[in-house]
Amino acid sequence: MRKPCCNQDGRNKGAWxxxxxxxxxxxxxLHGEGCWHSLPKAAGLDRCGKSCRLRWIxxxxxxxxxxxxxxxEEDLIIKLHALLGNRWSLIAGRLPGRTDNEVKNYWNxxxxxxxxxxxxxxxxxxxxxxxxxxxxxxxITNSSESKKNDSCSxxxxxxxxxxNARDINGKYxxxxxxxxxxxxSSMLDLNLKLTIHMP
DNA sequence: AACTGGTCCAACCGCGACCAA
DNA sequence: GTTGGTCGCGGTTGGACCAGT
Numbered sequence: 001m002r003k004p005c006c007n008q009d010g011r012n013k014g015a016w017x018x019x020x021x022x023x024x025x026x027x028x029x030l031h032g033e034g035c036w037h038s039l040p041k042a043a044g045l046d047r048c049g050k051s052c053r054l055r056w057i058x059x060x061x062x063x064x065x066x067x068x069x070x071x072x073e074e075d076l077i078i079k080l081h082a083l084l085g086n087r088w089s090l091i092a093g094r095l096p097g098r099t100d101n102e103v104k105n106y107w108n109x110x111x112x113x114x115x116x117x118x119x120x121x122x123x124x125x126x127x128x129x130x131x132x133x134x135x136x137x138x139x140i141t142n143s144s145e146s147k148k149n150d151s152c153s154x155x156x157x158x159x160x161x162x163x164n165a166r167d168i169n170g171k172y173x174x175x176x177x178x179x180x181x182x183x184x185s186s187m188l189d190l191n192l193k194l195t196i197h198m199p
Numbered sequence: 200a201a202c203t204g205g206t207c208c209a210a211c212c213g214c215g216a217c218c219a220a
Numbered sequence: 221g222t223t224g225g226t227c228g229c230g231g232t233t234g235g236a237c238c239a240g241t
Binding site: 015016050051054055058059101102106108109110 | 208210211212
């Protein structure tokens with residue numbers, strides 16, 4: 001039997017009000033991050049801890065950068081995704097001020113379509129033979145064009161490396177490192193040197 | 200102006216990992 | 221070694237917004 005979700009106990013769900021935001025910000029300013037489970041009660045919020053944590057990390061944190069992604073940020077996301085796969089938290093960690101949720105959304109709504117329309121498989125970042133042999137089926141378009149023509153879109157990518165084990169520092173254990181190395185060796189043209197280290 | 204379909208993003212859900220008892 | 225509580229991550233969804241008709 002699955003554990004009931006923390007949100008099934010009649011607590012608030014959906015969009016956050018300004019009052020709720022303010023309560024959360026005030027509490028974290030006073031007491032700092034952490035102890036998410038007990039935070040809502042202590043802060044006087046009718047939310048679960050997970051919801052509070054998500055709201056803080058993705059929206060309320062002072063260093064969160066809002067607005068459009070720059071071209072160099074987009075390039076970096078593509079390169080990092082080629083190496084790491086759907087490890088959004090790791091990718092976001094290399095982009096100051098960006099959150100994993102934001103990177104994930106941007107990937108799914110913009111970059112993925114762009115790559116597909118350019119004939120690149122977003123799962124493995126390799127040129128799609130189908131596109132090469134039938135270029136008319138995957139016309140290269142800009143982002144606004146791709147909005148109109150969503151024939152390029154497909155399901156979000158699945159985890160490219162299967163069960164990647166992750167330790168508490170966000171580094172990878174043996175299997176995943178091997179996976180990254182394989183990815184790296186298969187994409188030498190990306191010309192990217194990446195090291196993952198402690199924050 | 201009203202309707203419709205597509206897009207985007209904030210938030211939710213479920214699962215796995217970690218850790219203390 | 222087991223169990224229960226907590227945290228963090230990635231996938232998914234709902235609804236607001238926008239452009240086209």
